[in-house]
Amino acid sequence: MAEPRNLPALWRTVWQDPAHRDHMALVTEQQGWTYGELDAAVRRLAGALRQAGVSRGDYVALAMARGPGQVLALLASLVAGACPCPLEPRLAADETRRRVAAVGLRWMLHDADHADLAQASGIAPSCRLDLDRLPAAEPHWDEGHADGDPALLLFTSGSTGKPKGVLQAHRGVLLNTRGVVAHTGLRPDDVLLHVMPLHHTNAINNQIFAPLACGATVALAGRFRAEDMPDLLERFRPTLMTGVPTMYSRMLQHTFDPARLAGLRMARCGSAPITPALHREIEAFMGCPLVVSYGLSEATCTSTINPPAARRIGTVGTVLPGQRVALLDEQGRAVPDGAEGEVCIGGDVLMLGYLGHDGDSPVRDGWLRTGDLGRFDADGYLSITGRIKDVIIRGGENLSPKQIEDVLSREPAVAACCVVGRADRDLGEVPVAVIVPRPGVAIPDHELLRARVREQLGRIYAPDAIYISAALPENAVGKVDRKAVARWVSDQDQAHGAGAILPASQPA
Template sequence: MPKQSDSPRNTERGTTGTANGATQTLAEALTACWNKPEVAALTALDDGNRSFTYAQLADATATTAASLLARGLVRGDAVAIAMSRSLDAVVVLLAAIRCGLCPCVLEPKLPVEEIDERLTLVGAKGLVFDSANSDLVQGLKRDPDGRGTMRAIDSAQLGAHAAAAEAAADSTSEHDVDERTPALLLFTSGSTGRPKAVELTQRALLNNALGVIAHTGLSAQDRLLHVMPIYHTNGVNNQLFAPLLAGATIIFADRFRADDMPVLMERHRPTIITGVPTMYSRMLSQKFTPAALASLRIARCGSAPITEALHREVEAKLGCPLIVSYGLSEATCTSTMNPPHARRIGSVGTVLRGQSVQLRQADDTMTDAPGVEGEICIAGRSVMTGYLGVEDATARTVTDGWLRTGDLGRFDEDGYLYVTGRIKDVIIRGGENLSPLLIENVIVGETHVRACCVVGKPDPDLGEVPVAVVVAGDDSTLHAQDICDSVRRRLSRIYVPHEVYFVDALPETAVGKVDRKSLAGLVRDGLLQAVA
């Protein structure tokens, strides 16, 4: 194995450096940046109706942080955020990080039972909500395990006790937050079981942000158009923390709609946009004026594979490099990215600073030799603490300090990584990871079927979509709509199968397991007949 300092695939260093070479937490680094005289007066956040300068953002988050602590929360506590997409939600998220809490932004419109399960899993001590989510809070089980009451906090009241918050301001000092303090919880399904909560530290968040800044040249001259969810690792780590640490301006627009992009681009003239392949595919049919694209220096793409044809179409449409990256929530967000000045189509780029990427061989040896395929593994300060409450899954995923991604890849001679396949069964629908087992469990539990297997089917818009292959039980009246309705009742709409296939039996491997690869091939090749 080569020395880490000798290899472009290993950029791990002994310290997490910032301008002063000493900052170890995201909380402290953000404050240091925001208090710089040349940054304080710049616009940090703008949603078209209201905005925050960096000085105003520093004040707002400090007051909110103190108010959270004044309500009985203590450092290290998990606090869930159930708020509509808004600048207020961003302020609460940043405030929680600044005072050493561990925030978790909840995906909107999840069934109350699913939210209850997630709150219990992370041991949430607080839940910050807004008026749009007040009914949701009323329906939650407040103390499902008898482990203590979770505090429900109306976000509108956080600023109502300004005097108390000011009195407690000293307790929000970022200097008291340790680099290993839990700082963010992200939910990820992977390929099996219920969604797992990924715990990330202050050090991990800072390391990812610094790596993105160094790789992209992100600076105070940039304007980033933000249209992705803030419960998604990309939407929060790369599109909030990194630009806010670089003094850039974030245009916080409504959620992505392709029809809105021409107007947004014309009005705000961003230098950076970021999204997933599905978003860019949908933008191809839109008409952009030359002025709307004139300021754009890069478009970033991640979270799902992109075809070479789509890559070239997007670049031709936008008139700028499309920068493809690769990463997992379990490694904070981004581990490799194409340099803007030297992107290579088909590659997911080179390794970010502060991280190491190597390939695990069949005999468990690690290599970063060019042209050798293996399982992509990641090490360094960005790797998660673990999955909360699932020690066995953590032990399987992180071994000897290396995060096993389940993806296959190879490096070229210049250290560019190419993803060549997936070991996992996870379905990536428009950049969102869906667990087949989660869908299968609902179908089997809610309907009269003997067996079910959910696989991904290629889709020109979303990349791939879930489809269900079902062995019917004794109920001959069961229809495809019944299958879809069962999933729709229990999970959000993105999990609902796009098609349902009824078969007499599921293909099996030699050891009696369902042969997912064979089944996915039958679906892909159109050899199964979908039914209504």
């Protein structure tokens, strides 16, 4: 039999294998699908999408509440030959319209809860499809995708401004799936507890695509809440779960049945840095290895993972099979062994490109310049030693300082502002803003400013605190010196308490 050349082809070989047909593929608190039932449901929905007019290569926005319908829509869009684009929940309507227009989304598949958002999206009425009202159609399965065809469109925030669409290729999602399965030893008797948001590359590529490509079971629970986790472990009895440091940190505050924790063979952690102390505390609490990984949406998902049986605390693991990771200097040359350099990723996992973004591409000379600094040890384990870029990672969510600054700067009372990250034990980092009031205008009410950001961007973007300054420091080329602003915020916190609203002064 020929080697499957894309994910739909790989899924078909697994889902139709007699050894898997009666094994559970997807379970929730209310219902479940065996692999045979999942195969049939996905085929039917893919046929309905094709009958509605969706063609191979079309971009299909998914506006849905977290749940099995969202997973089936994601899988069926791919099997129909289209390129799904899961939209982030709780976005303002204006931002949704901007994203739809920016990347050229033609279709939207939505549920009843998102009917109003679909109507306000700017997508033509004939291309807005209600999941619950799609007419029955002949089952369909398309696995004719070429390696370089688009497979998945995700939005990500960098340090440069508005979120842009990252277009992932079929070759990338297939290579990532195979690498994750091989490197972590995923197997049919695994049960993966899924509690992460379904618009993230990790939650899709590693927690939906990969387990369903090896016959494992995905236990789809609600969005993570630490207080729910003891009951979820009892109900689903998972062998593995994936999260961000914030999630595991919050779990430490709750009581778990030792027998249920004992069923976990590993927990995966990514999307944000974790301190060695917290890593050890989590492992002692959970009684299983905490496997830290590293990757970017621009390189499909995961490029390095700690091997579960040989994890090294303080590192993000070793390179996945078939991937290329190098440490380069500013001129693009490899640094000497053991030296620090910029983490760069190459090969088939690289995105096809950005959509809705008019800035420079981070891919140069075949390498994705991640903006992160790292060092390999003698055994090939990578440690992330710093960050060149300004992105703020709040509980695993990448936030663009510039995007928040753009909202605040539109306020009449704000002459200038700078948003930086502040360390937070629970979330890792939170955004805080330093604003310069406009002369002759009353200092703006900080709660009003935070509300503006929530309304236009979403809750997680709202600054945790707002500081008043007479001016912002600049570097030699006239740009705001973010490092100096961050130091000033830290000094103010120590002197006056975190988040104090201070009289106008100037960062040194």
